[in-house]
Amino acid sequence: MITISLCMIVKNEEEVLARCLDSAKDIVDEINIIDTGSEDQTVEIAKRYTDRIFHFPWTGSFSEARNHAFTYATKEYILYLDADDVILEEDRRQFLELKKTLNPAVDSVSMFYNAGTDEFGNVTLRYRRNRLIKTARNFQWRGDVHNYLEVSGYIINSDVAITHKKTRHKVGRNLQIYERKIERGDKFSPRDYFYYGNELRENGHYEKAIDNYQKNLDLAEGWVEDKINACINMADCYRFLGDLKKELEALCKSFDYGKPT
Template identity: 75%
Template sequence: MVSISLCMIVKNEEDVLARCLDCVKDIVDEINIVDTGSTDRTVEIAKEYTDRIFHAEWNGFAPARNESFSHATKEYIFYLDADDILTEEDQKKLKKLKETLDPAVDSVSMFYNAGTDEFGNVTLQYRRNRLVKTAKNFRWEGEVHNYLNVSGNIINSDIAITHKKTGHSVGRNLNIYKMKLERGDVFGARDHFYYGNELRENGHYEEAIESYTKNIEMTEGWVEDKIYACINRGDCYRFLGDLDNELKSLFHSFVFSKTPRAETCSRIGYNFQRKKEFQSAIYWYTLATQIVPDENRWSFSYPAYHTWYPHLQMCVCYDRIGEAEKAYFHNEEARKYRPNDKSILSNKAYFDKKLGKTE
């Protein structure tokens, strides 16, 4: 059995820290917490779980995470944010991994469930190197959207870390990027992609389109970022009411993905739906439901786009062309994922009455 050091950075996390530590306190062998200036009860709560509490001035996420890693004394480092949790099922999987992991493994990737809806469905998922060998001295890099630079023998697990955030720092990362531009930093493809994301999320759609386009046109960069640069650029065009360029950007993503993604197909379907081209919309929504994401893919995955969302939209499309039975079927498929969704239940009541259906 390998030994594990939990390494965390915290600041003013009194509302969530205990919830996080309770999930892993009986699995890890050591808890290292670096506090970067809390003014609430964070440190007091941390002391209930460990005496390995360290203090550091805030100098950015990467330096803080590297500082936390420097205190690890066990064979492997496991990291969490204070607003992360492991479900009971994932706690069991982590315990089993600890008992069976081959020490020759340098890193274990795990799913990161970065968002969930009110019904418990994962809305955003991607992989991260989550358990790494201490002796390899892997380092965090990047000023914004930092990443752990890992190499060697990496395996993928089905363990998921679930993010349960209580707030969001609106505009923080966008301001960091603007400061980088003001001081003359040269942006690479990754910078343009994430700067585009920050611009889009803050409503600066024209600037986001420009940043995504720079990413797409560069020969360097991760192909997965280019796929989502096309998709996200399409979203920006949609927000601006430019449906033609939205569709062009979505189709452009196929240059990089080679085969369609559900995230793209559902958006293409919605583009045609808004044009009242319902048969074309149904074609693309149907394709979206047939695409099963590769579990070993490291980029973003938005499960709604191959589960409830295209079914709900097909319900609308079939209703518009007078095929009530098919509309009812797809509403029921959507209801499997969101059983208490008010709009889906309203649809059900409408079709039950229209079709004379009874439970």
């Protein structure tokens, strides 16, 4: 049976941390909590579950924090969770079975992420993430905010799901990170323009959001999924601005990126 290190970065998560750790504690063999500056009871709650609590000054980059968290893993595989994630009972059963049977040659296990649910618990948004990774491969996170884990090698898909159960939206946090990137003169990738546009849209800055979605579309590089969603989200902005003609144009533009090559 493989061994697993849980690595989490946290800050002011007293409302949800115990719920997350209760759902994962009997699946993993080690819990590493990396606190980035909590001012509430987060650290005290974490101490109920582990003595492996570390502190990392917040730098404005989720990738830096997540990569640092991974350095504390001492087991064969790393599992990462956010504090407002949970592993539901059926998924816990499947996860434990996966742990017993996983081929140790596997480099990464992709799991479903139930990113959105309605008031009845029905999943409204689901996609895959490389969730369980081999420690020895030293896989790294990329990107400051909406980051991704860069993996390669022997990757398998699992039916296990991690469920996101957000209790509140941290308004403006990610927006501030992008604005600091602009102040520093950082070069934006197509992915940065797309996610900065999302943050602007969610905070009601629709015209600036449209501008950043367009910058994503103007670049040949970037994920086609981001470009399709940039068009859709741009249309959403035009709807809020009352420009129905441009809303329709933006929606129609999304079909250009769905054409087969």
